[in-house]
Amino acid sequence: MNQKWHSTLIRHLVLLIGVCLLIGLVSGYYGLSLAVGLALYLGWTLKQLLRLHHWLRQHKPDEPPPDGYGLWGEVFDSIYHLQRRDQRARGRLQAVIDRVQESTAALKDAVVTLDSDGNLEWWNRAAETLLGLKTPQDSGQPVSNLVRHPRFKEYFEAGNYVEPLDIPSPVNDHLHIQFYITRYGNNEHLMLVRDVTRLHQLEQMRKDFIANVSHELRTPLTVICGYLETLLDNVDDVNPRWKRPLSQMQQQGERMQTLLNDLLLLAKLEATDYPSDNQPVAIDALLQSIKGDAKALSGQRNQTITLDVKSTAALKGSEPELRSAFSNLIFNAVKYTPDGGNIHIRWWADASGAHLSVQDSGVGIDNKHLPRLTERFYRVDSSRNASTGGTGLGLAIVKHVLLRHRGRLEISSALGQGSTFTCHFAASQVAKPALSTAND
Structure with missing residues (x-):
């Protein structure tokens, strides 16, 4: 109660008591x-309290409070002014919400709050x-119940939204969409979905062209390489001045064959999301072979x-693909490590999954x-690349x-101090985790 109401209440009480005392003076019954x-x-x-209570329970948003006079009149007037102020504030907020909804409705990109x-x-x-x-x-439904693609479910539950996710649209397999998810507020999610069909088609054209x-x-x-090999096998029948050019041509031909093989392998890897031969792979035996x-x-x-090797855990996946990846890392370490250097390969498993470091x-x-x-x-x-081929x-x-294979590559390196390449595989990819110790 503010100072004005306080003084008004005191005046009313003084006036009431004065009138009662005056009546008591006339009648002789002061107490009564x-x-x-x-x-x-x-x-x-x-009575005024009951009127206020009834209005609070029964009134509509735009219905003004009941009329009154005196102190209660001021109370009802104050409530009315607060009501009008609140209506104006709600009107401004609603206008902002309407503008936001109109602008987002005009977007070609989907905006979803979770x-x-x-x-x-x-x-x-x-x-x-x-x-x-x-x-x-669909309001209140879990988004994973409506977007049922397994990659989306895995992406959403992982909670790592640094990179976007590309999948086919759940309403049209020929439509490709890209998800961007951002956390805000109390761990709520803002999801932006873009139509990237055109980009996907261009990327597919590039892949098809390279393949x-x-x-x-x-x-x-x-x-060409076959004829060069034949000529070098019969180099005595060839003019000696052609020996060096033929040898260089054969080396570059082999280099081009390696390049084409790598391009074809990349095209094959990009063709599907999962390996076709998804079987348990004994990583310990695979690493022993690559070490040799x-x-x-x-x-x-x-x-x-x-x-x-600190674990006999097997990975679900393709052995040829895993061999190719691990071989690349280990052979790169051999190529870029100077004579007399050290190369340490480590394989282990823990609660978060399985790991390989080179x-x-x-x-x-x-x-x-x-x-x-x-x-x-x-x-x-470029000079280093040329020397290693x-x-x-x-x-x-x-x-x-x-x-x-649901993994990621972590690279740490510093000039003059060597490099460490670490492959991290999710726990879902571990087929048979059985911790043991076997050092070589």
């Missing part, structure tokens, strides 16, 4: 007059087109290659190159193999 006056005032006050449990709260019209959401029956060109070049290149190949590649360079004591890589190492044909040092596709192949 005062009691009757106070009772009447209390009754009138209770609560902390992933239940649908609100969406625009584009969400109905791209995701097939229906108003109002077709690589396949078409393979046959003539095989013929690495020692043969190292030859007389006096490199120390150690294998530390650590070398090579020249290391500057931090500015690390984010782009898995790009196709990206070269840290790489195609620039090895780490791109590793990246795609890991993606198909």
